[in-house]
Amino acid sequence: MAHHVVPQKIYLLVFATLILLTLVTVDVAFYDLGLLNLYIALAIAVTKATIVILYFMHVKYSSRLVWVFVGSGFFWLAVLLVLTLSDFFTRGWSPLPSGWTSMVMP
Amino acid sequence: MDATPINAHSGTPGEPIRANYLNVNYGLKSWLLTTDHKRIGILYLISITIFFALGGIFAALIRLELMTPEGDVVSSEMYNKLFTMHGVAMIFFFLIPSIPAVFGNFLIPMMIGARDVAFPRLNLMSWYIYSIGGVFTFAAMALGGVDTGWTFYAPYSSTYSNSNVALTAVGIFILGFSSILTGLNFIVTIHKMRAPGLTWFRLPLFVWAHYATSLIQILGTPVVAISIVLVALERLLKLGIFDPKLGGDPLLFQHLFWFYSHPAVYIMILPSMGVVSEVIACFSRKRVFGYPFIAFSSLAIAVLGFLVWGHHMFTSGQSVYAGMIFSVLTMLVAIPSAVKVFNWTATLYKGSVSYQAPMLYALGFIGLFTIGGLTGLFLATLATDVHLHDTYFVVAHFHYIMVGGAIMGYMAAMHFWWPKMTGRLYPEGWAKFAALVIFVGFNLTFFPQFVLGYLGMPRRYHVYPPEFQVLNVMSTAGASILAVGYIIPLIYLLWSLKYGPAAGANPWQAKGLEWTTPSPPPPHNFERTPVVTEEAYAYESKPYPEEAEVV
Numbered sequence: 001m002a003h004h005v006v007p008q009k010i011y012l013l014v015f016a017t018l019i020l021l022t023l024v025t026v027d028v029a030f031y032d033l034g035l036l037n038l039y040i041a042l043a044i045a046v047t048k049a050t051i052v053i054l055y056f057m058h059v060k061y062s063s064r065l066v067w068v069f070v071g072s073g074f075f076w077l078a079v080l081l082v083l084t085l086s087d088f089f090t091r092g093w094s095p096l097p098s099g100w101t102s103m104v105m106p
Numbered sequence: 107m108d109a110t111p112i113n114a115h116s117g118t119p120g121e122p123i124r125a126n127y128l129n130v131n132y133g134l135k136s137w138l139l140t141t142d143h144k145r146i147g148i149l150y151l152i153s154i155t156i157f158f159a160l161g162g163i164f165a166a167l168i169r170l171e172l173m174t175p176e177g178d179v180v181s182s183e184m185y186n187k188l189f190t191m192h193g194v195a196m197i198f199f200f201l202i203p204s205i206p207a208v209f210g211n212f213l214i215p216m217m218i219g220a221r222d223v224a225f226p227r228l229n230l231m232s233w234y235i236y237s238i239g240g241v242f243t244f245a246a247m248a249l250g251g252v253d254t255g256w257t258f259y260a261p262y263s264s265t266y267s268n269s270n271v272a273l274t275a276v277g278i279f280i281l282g283f284s285s286i287l288t289g290l291n292f293i294v295t296i297h298k299m300r301a302p303g304l305t306w307f308r309l310p311l312f313v314w315a316h317y318a319t320s321l322i323q324i325l326g327t328p329v330v331a332i333s334i335v336l337v338a339l340e341r342l343l344k345l346g347i348f349d350p351k352l353g354g355d356p357l358l359f360q361h362l363f364w365f366y367s368h369p370a371v372y373i374m375i376l377p378s379m380g381v382v383s384e385v386i387a388c389f390s391r392k393r394v395f396g397y398p399f400i401a402f403s404s405l406a407i408a409v410l411g412f413l414v415w416g417h418h419m420f421t422s423g424q425s426v427y428a429g430m431i432f433s434v435l436t437m438l439v440a441i442p443s444a445v446k447v448f449n450w451t452a453t454l455y456k457g458s459v460s461y462q463a464p465m466l467y468a469l470g471f472i473g474l475f476t477i478g479g480l481t482g483l484f485l486a487t488l489a490t491d492v493h494l495h496d497t498y499f500v501v502a503h504f505h506y507i508m509v510g511g512a513i514m515g516y517m518a519a520m521h522f523w524w525p526k527m528t529g530r531l532y533p534e535g536w537a538k539f540a541a542l543v544i545f546v547g548f549n550l551t552f553f554p555q556f557v558l559g560y561l562g563m564p565r566r567y568h569v570y571p572p573e574f575q576v577l578n579v580m581s582t583a584g585a586s587i588l589a590v591g592y593i594i595p596l597i598y599l600l601w602s603l604k605y606g607p608a609a610g611a612n613p614w615q616a617k618g619l620e621w622t623t624p625s626p627p628p629p630h631n632f633e634r635t636p637v638v639t640e641e642a643y644a645y646e647s648k649p650y651p652e653e654a655e656v657v
Contacts, residue, residue: 065297076325079412084361087416087428094426 004061014055021048126529126626141226142629147212148527149233153240154200154208155596160247161195162589164188169551169585172578177568185568186253187269193256195247198278199240201512202370205377206323207236207288209519210316212527214292216620216627217310219301219636224294232287239281246273255566257367260348260359264340272341275334282327285373289323292316301619303638307401310618310642311394314401315380318408322369322376326412330366333359357422364415372411374508375475376404378515379446382468385518386450387643388616389465390457394643396449403442410439420491429488436486443479447472462614463537467518470545474510478503481556496566499559505552517544517595524599525613529626530606536598544591550584617643 021044028040054060059070096102123129127144137145168188171179180188211229215222223229246252253269254262263271296317300309337359339345346352348359387394394400416424416432450472459465481503484490494500525531554577559565563574570578612621619636620627 073325076412080329080362080365083413083416083428083431084358084365086431087357087361087419087425088355090425090427091423 004058006055010055014051017051018048124624125628126624127629128626130629141230143211143215143223143226143229144627146229146233147208150203150207150211153237154203157195157199157240161192161200162592164192164195166585166589168192169582171568173582175570175572175575180568182568183253187251189566190252190255191247194243194274197256198281199243201374201508202285203236204512204516205381205519206316206319209523210292210377213523213620214295214313214316216623216631217313217618218296218299218304219619219632219638220295220299221630223291224298225291228287229291232284235280235284235287239277239284242277242280243274246270246277257363258337260337260356264337264348272338275337279331279334282331285323286327289320292320293324301636301638307398308638308641311383311397311400312380315376315404318404319373319376321408322373322411326366326369329362333362357419357424360419360422364418368415368418369411371507372407374512376407378471378512379404381515381519382450382471385464385468385522386453387645388614389462390454390459391645392453392457393645394449395452399445400449403445406442407439410435410442414439417486420488421495433486433488437483440479440483447476463534463541464518464522466538466541467514467521470541471511471514471518474506474514478506478510481506494559496564497559498555498563498565501565502552502555502559510548525609526620526625528603529609530602531609531613532602532606533598536594540591540594543587543594547584547587547591551581551588554580617645
């Protein structure tokens, strides 16, 4: 399989983007955006990870078989999250024992 | 005196000494710096045998304590450490690397007609990583041990335990990478290095089983590594991850831990299933019945195995709705497991069956794995699990899978490929005797534990009510028979290295590329790249050409 040669310009551009996003992460840490704090931090992290996977790890230029393996990694992560959350989000559904006012033990 | 050199492996005077992977070079350095997959397999064999012996000693002490209802051999604290260290040594350092790292390493390149694995140096690195992880864990044991159970449940492991949790955790964290690297190597090797003509559906089922195992190793192991890091972060930096006081959730640890550790059961059992497929076909002189079903059932077990972990948590406070989902999903794993058992049985039907030692172990596997698997369904059922959870029923169930299944497969592999690995035959009579001793010892050890558990004896206690003593004495007696059963092969296999008759290339008249090359194999396995023209297990067709014609 021939290796795709990525132009240096792309690497520098990716590097600059990662540094920029890191600075953004630091900057937004100084503002309290309430619930958005988490979502913004995660969005930046996911964007950075995607760029690293596609360009630095050459997945963008790799065969479909490699795509399948990358995809399966994310699929398994989804399995972990969905089945774990199936517990967290349904714990409150059960009726409380008589005399209890909440699931939290007094 | 006759000065003609005698070939050490064929024993024939005058025959030139052939270079093989054992005699190609000598000395400790040649082994410690080897990148030959066969030598790395042997390095793993020696390392895991040490941990097997260590885990066995801990097991013996546990059974000794449980001979009497009183806690008269060790203290309760020491007992906690014994069962923890037994689990850690046996699961992480013996069972998980056992068949993949020893026989997978040795055989996969040979089975697919390759000179080595895809990344030979990475392969050696994985053994070094295993050894470093082993040193840390061994140090933790020597410095006083660890008492959390092999499951390291938070908050006990993260907050309360005063034993060597951190050191053990570091050892297991390091060890995980060796498992990941082995899996990675196998997947790339199987994808990229198959001999001409060796299509996916001509691969031996041993290779399919290892492909499925490797997927679990790569996809699951990072999660347990992260869980261990999170425990360390909470212990050291007081980050609230598992401790409710800090905003964490203790069940999160169990989710993360079992996401890896349940599939890890399949890391242990799938390679054994691969071994059984090879052995059953060879000693029935028949094609495996339903080859594609056995191949795909390995993948199905690997995938479904990731969806069932919550069955370890039915009584933990996990949502009952999640419990229902996990219960149903767990039942599904029984389907591909049963497909395998039925297909092996169908392979035996009208086969020309012979009962050599590897076959005895393989048949033992089928029976014991079936009992282990079916009792798993008792535990997967929400309501019965409430009664059986954390009792000796669970202990018996998973030992039927891990000892009755995984180790039976390991012993089958050891006997089946020993002539290939060493060039020597082992004494068949002793081997059959040992197989029988192991079978009897195993059942006497663990069957009474089903009854004990059903009657309500909890696991992980060193004292118990006197009415449970008879069954516990039976179990301890069985354990001592089992120990003898494991020591006998150790003796005769070592004996055979020097005194065993030469094996020849294919002592079992088996199919598969590994049998077309001399025993022990040459350093690069094949003099010429083999070309595969027929399916695996073509036992009805003409036999493979003899060694002399191939080389």
